[in-house]
Amino acid sequence: MKYLNWVLKEALRLNPPVASNQREAVRDTVLPRGGGVDGKSPIFVVKGMSVRYIPWIMHRRTDLFGKDANEFRPERWEDLRVTHEYLPFNAGPRICIGQQFALTQMALITFRLLQAFKTIERRDERPPIQKLGINLSMLYGCQVSATPAS
Numbered sequence: 001m002k003y004l005n006w007v008l009k010e011a012l013r014l015n016p017p018v019a020s021n022q023r024e025a026v027r028d029t030v031l032p033r034g035g036g037v038d039g040k041s042p043i044f045v046v047k048g049m050s051v052r053y054i055p056w057i058m059h060r061r062t063d064l065f066g067k068d069a070n071e072f073r074p075e076r077w078e079d080l081r082v083t084h085e086y087l088p089f090n091a092g093p094r095i096c097i098g099q100q101f102a103l104t105q106m107a108l109i110t111f112r113l114l115q116a117f118k119t120i121e122r123r124d125e126r127p128p129i130q131k132l133g134i135n136l137s138m139l140y141g142c143q144v145s146a147t148p149a150s
């Protein structure tokens with residue numbers, strides 16, 4: 001169960017279904033970092049301005065997730081502690097209210113697939129290209145063949 005949870009977290013890190021998001025400032029405010037040549041200075045955000053952030057990119061930052069940030073490595077979650085650098089369900093007052101339900105469903109479905117099939121293999125010669133918009137999808141879908149366990 002521990003490893004399955006790591007797999008789900010890692011899948012949501014590299015494939016965040018809400019890949020891009022944005023917020024509009026309801027008052028003048030200052031973001032503590034992100035400005036200046038080195039990105040370490042504060043940024044002034046005037047009331048009404050939209051700020052877009054892209055979890056797909058944030059989740060692949062080597063300074064936050066290590067040199068192997070682009071690799072699928074569930075074991076990284078053994079000692080990885082994250083806050084706002086990991087946002088598959090967003091954060092703050094409008095955080096996804098279905099987060100725990102979604103994670104439970106994902107765990108159950110993965111578990112049942114592993115029970116029901118002895119192999120699940122990719123069946124597409126084309127490269128697995130991600131289509132990045134507000135939501136993330138696979139450009140050519142996800143074609144697999146599955147062999148029943150018995």
Ligand code: HEM
Binds near residue numbers: 102
């Ligand atoms: C892997 C599955 C899911 C992901 C990645 C996900 C992601 C998100 C994200 C990123 C937001 C914030 C949107 C924003 O404010 O910009 C959100 C909001 C929300 N999600 Fe999910 N979600 C998932 C599953 C679910 C499920 C299963 C439910 C309901 C059963 C659900 C219900 C909601 C609701 C009602 C909100 C709006 C919350 C609010 O604005 O106060 N989500 N979700």
